[in-house]
Amino acid sequence: MDQGNKMQEIGIEKVTVNMGVGANPDEMHSAQKIIEKITGKKAIQTKCKIRLPKWNLRPGLPIGLKVTLRDNDAAAFLLRALSAKDNRLSSRNFDNNGNFGFGIKEYIDLPEVRYDPSLGVRGFDVLVTLHRAGYRVKRRKRKPAKIGKNHVIKKQEAIVFVQKKFGVVVE
DSSP states (O other): OOTTOGGGOEEEEEEEEEEEOOSOHHHHHHHHHHHHHHHSSOOEEEEOOSOBGGGTBOTTOEEEEEEEEOHHHHHHHHHHHHHHTTTEEOGGGBOTTSOEEEEESOGGGSTTOOOOTTTOOOOEEEEEEEEETTGGGGTOSSSOOOOOTTTSOOHHHHHHHHHHHHOOEEO
């Protein structure tokens, strides 16, 4: 990677905090309070897309929550979430497109978050999407195009970015 080339610089596009809950409305309410408490943003419900009769799931049934963080909010939350993992990730947490994700078993592992007995203890997933300048071409409305193979973020480049930017040890 050329240090002077602005187009090769990697950045965080978004951080998605995801919590699977199930179909129980009481658990959904407490999980929504937890996810809004740890992120400071309003959560939206994710709905079931397939039918699973054994689990009493049907399309359109709310089964989870998510919050999408961008810009400074994303970086600040990611720092807190990585500290809950002791700044350690496995190389298996990274995909071949440079994105990565990890799970946190209990929300009270985050620094400065206190346990609330009325909410219980829940875990959540943190998914990070990385991007480079020029990635807009795949999402634009007029004449969308593929990202060139030399411009796609590779797994090793994402690992180096996370190590330098956040001081994470990748095993």
